[in-house]
Amino acid sequence: MAGPPLLQNLTGTARTAYELGTGTARAAVALTRSGVVRPLGPAKLYGMGRALVRYGNSITAAFAVGAARHPYRLAVVDDDGVTTYAELEARTDSLALALLDSGAGPHAPVGVLCRNSRAPIEAMIAAGKAGADVVLINTGLSAEQMRGVQEQQGLHTVVTDPDFLDIVPAGPRVVLTATPDGPRPAGDRVLDDLGAMVERGGPGELPFKPEPSKQIVLTSGTTGTPKGAKRPHPSTLAPAASILSAIPLRAAEPVHIAAPLFHTWGNAGLLLASLHGATVVLRRRFTPEGFLDAVRERRATTVFAVPVMLQRVLESGAQGWGEGTDGPRIVAVSGSALPGGQALEFMDRFGDCLYNLYGSTEVSWVSIAGPQDLRDAPGTAGRAPAGTTLLILGEDDEPAGPGVEGRVFVGNDLPFEGYTGGEAGLEERDGLLGTGDVGHLDEQGRLFLTGRADDMIVSGGENVHPGPVEDLVSGMDGVREVCVLGVDDDDYGQRLAAWVVLEPGADVSADAVRERVKSDLARFAVPRDVHFLDELPRNQTGKVLRSELPGRD
Incomplete structure (x- = not known):
């Protein structure tokens, strides 16, 4: 990574030591400012240090530190009730023993295919205690895509909500988050139950320092089988310090994670929340009403979401967080593009609390826009x-x-x-x-x-990017959302096409769309094909499923 002249002259061990040192210093400053680092008694310090020695910088360690530091604080509030940090620690110890007894562990990955609840959190923590890699699986995958994931990852166990049992292929052991009451055969597979595994545990003791596990996050899979991106647990808290330098979380404040936990952003929110000793508030399914209720009822000061969720909240007509609610200090979004107009409209209704992180499954974060940036430079x-x-x-x-x-x-x-x-x-x-x-x-x-870069087309010898056309059309009165992509053209090689969703009752014609583009951009950027849809096909993080757009071929 590029850096100051000193760093550019260092190599090998010296360079690594410098990077770790500066990262640790940044982390110390950021975590002191947010209230994570503060004086504690020797007993708590011992318990916290022991957890970090055992599990490194991981989700498993973060919740174990929480159990040592504030055991009776609520760790998770979901649709099924509440659980404390101490309860979560005890449950995941038992679940980890059961996983090891069933054969899951080092070199035997555990897949997690769940909606937002305490179940996927318990599975992730327990897998870390057992030394098993964790594969976070998108709940929107098809059965064919899931078969591809199984072939790629060689999953030993899949922890899944019963809703998704039909897409889990034969082969891995299946642990349902609800029902069967213990292992039972089901055709060519064995079904188990998460609660039953917690109750029975397993023989022996957990390893003091299990083999370091990796977290494998899948790419969106909008064009085929998702790829697994290997993500090691960080060696320092520098990654957290980078995010905290731009998004000012505070210790012990409730956090509502609306973004899917299987997604990089929802998972990052979980790690940051647990690091801060927060109460994590979850809902299995997103609705605008449920989103607002979760914030109001638990007085969440931070929210992790994806942009399409904010769009649905705006469309619900809500003008604010609700009577008697100050609202969150932070609403942080990532996962897909945040249109500049949507950012301004959200802040006008809900206050200047919006932060937008741009990144990807592979590179994690790139940049962060705070409220002032979004005001001064929408988009x-x-x-x-x-x-x-x-x-x-x-x-x-x-x-x-x-x-x-x-x-x-x-x-x-x-x-x-x-x-x-x-x-x-x-x-x-x-x-x-x-x-x-x-x-x-x-x-x-x-x-x-x-x-x-791969969306750029060459039309009649001219390079054309869909992005500026999307921005222009999405700003038209009556347009709710739009997707612009290249399609084949017999005369020009390629041309742009637009898929447009209108606001209820809006009257916008294809000619009006073309005229709007023609008035501001070059002639070769005008979309010849304009398709009107009731909604764009999207996955759970808001990315458009391009293969499902009608007329794409």
């Missing part, structure tokens, strides 16, 4: 937070100046170890990873994205 993806290097590289692989478009490259404290299936990795330049996106920086260092 920005924000600035690189502390400890993060962000560069725009031109075709000559040299850094581009302000306003000059190029490929986005980033370096941060959470390295990407590659795909589990051995697929080709990301583009890399001088230690920085390419995100696959195209954009530019302004004079203030704020990033603006044009779109995916």
Whole structure:
């Protein structure tokens, strides 16, 4: 990763020591400011230190530290009730023993296929105690995609809600989050029950220092079988410090995680919340009403969500958090593009609490836009937070100046170890990873994205990006959302097409869309095909499922 001249002259062990040192210092400052670091008695310090020695910097360690530090504080509030940090620690000790007894553990991965509840959290913590890798599985996968995941990851066990049993292929042991009351055969598989496993535990004791496990997050799979991105547990708390430098969480404040826990962003929210000793508030299914209720009832001061959730809240007509509710200090979103108009409308109704993180499954974070950035420069993806290097590289692989478009490259404290299936990795330049996106920086260092590099088309010899067309059409009166992509064209090679969803009662014609683009952009950017839909097909994190767009072929 690029850095100051001193760092550029260091190599090997010296460079690693420097990076760890500066990362640790940043983490100490950030965690002191947020209230995580403060004086404690020797007994609590011993328990916390023991947890960190056993499990490193992981979800497992964060909740174990919480059990030592504040055992009777609520750890999770979900649709089934509440559980404390101490209860969670005891349950996951027992569950880890049961996993080991069933054969799960080192080199025998555990898949987690669940909606937001305490069950996936218990599964992740227990897998860490057993030394098993955890594969977080998107609940929106098809049976065919799930078969592909099983082939790639070689799952020993899948912990799943009963709703998704039909897509789990034969082979792995299946642990349901509710029902069977212990192991029982079901055709060519064995079904078990999470609660029953907790009750029975297993023989022996847990290893004091289990084999370090990895967390494998799947890519969105919008164009095929999702790839598994290997994510090691960080060696320091520097990654948390980077996020906290731009998103000011505070210790012990309730956090509502509306983003799916299987997604990088929801999982990051869980790690940050547990690190801060927060009460994590969850709902199995998202609705605008349930979202607002979760914030009001538990007085959540921080929310992790995806942009499409905010859009649904705006469409519900809610004008604020509700009577007698100050509302969260932080509503942090990631996972898909946040339109500038949507950001402004949300802040106008709900206050200047909005933060937008741009990143990906592979590179984690790139930039963060705070409320002031979103006010001053709607549509920005924000600035690189502390400890993060962000560069725009031109075709000559040299850094581009302000306003000059190029490929986005980033370096941060959470390295990407590659795909589990051995697929080709990301583009890399001088230690920085390419995100696959195209954009530019302004004079203030704020990033603006044009779109995916592989979305660019060549129409009649002209390079055309769909991003500016999407931004323009989404700003039209009566347009709720839009997707613009390239399609084949017999005369020009390729051309743009638009899929548009209108507000209820709106009257916008295809000609009006074309005229709007023609008035602001080049002629070759005008979409010849304009399809009107009731809604865009999206996955749980709000990404458009392009293969399901009608007329794409």
